[in-house]
Amino acid sequence: MASIRLSDYSLVYPMFHGSARSFKKSLVRGVRQSLSASQRSDGVQRVGGNIVSQADTTMVLALDSLTLSIGSGERIGLIGHNGAGKSTLLRALAGIYESPLGTLAIDGEIHALLDPQSGMNPDLTGRENIRQYGQMIGLDRKAIARLEQDVEAFAELGAFLDLPVRLYSSGMAIRVGFGLATAPRPEILLMDEWFMAGDHHFQDKARERLTRLIEHVRILVMTSHSLPILRSWCTRIVWMKSGRIHQDGPADAIIDAYEAEQGQA
């Protein structure tokens, strides 16, 4: 069974100046001490939003004491205003960022769709990139040939597929990157909202491909500013504010509350 568990998990963006290292140690020591108090005994204080300071050093507390449990069958949408911590949480789950503050336990094979062009070698052709990717994820020759056909049909680049990726427009590179990234069938899928990039025709194809992929995964965690997409794809919404979980519950109820708050603003 796939699962994700976060307990009292926090993440600060490091700034290597001043006393940042000892500041981080203070946060580790005092992670269970509430930062909502105006000032802690070690001098760590919240300046405003998710910005915290100690003496002359200021840092961003991007994730602040998150406790969250996600099980098989759940499709989670992360919502919140810019800077709420959605992308940081996805990157922490993907293992890109690590933090000593609190615990993060993941059971199941993870695949992250974060950047459509990550892992693409611009000096290789699109086709060479596809083959290289197939080898990297351990496919045999037949499976690599199937992957090549699949991505070629999806990307619709014609003769460009045999030219170096550095000659592609950004939309063309996204098509190949997207086709590749959505080929594996992981247990846990993490998805940032870049998948809406590209032209209109591509968006429809991309959504269709993603819908098929999502049907295969046990857990989905995604971010999007598109509430209709979150309503149709997610079973549960985690609404974040300044690095914290503000509300967590069934998709329609939380999105209704979010929309109501936006209407008031």
Ligand SMILES: Nc1ncnc2c1ncn2[C@@H]1O[C@H](COP(=O)(O)OP(=O)(O)OP(=O)(O)O)[C@@H](O)[C@H]1O
């Ligand atoms: N590389 C970084 N270095 C320092 N601070 C960062 C970095 N990346 C993000 N932050 C800060 O961390 C906080 C959370 O950012 P994050 O990108 O996770 O938010 P988000 O909810 O995904 O926002 P958006 O909807 O705009 O993408 C913000 O205050 C942001 O300024």
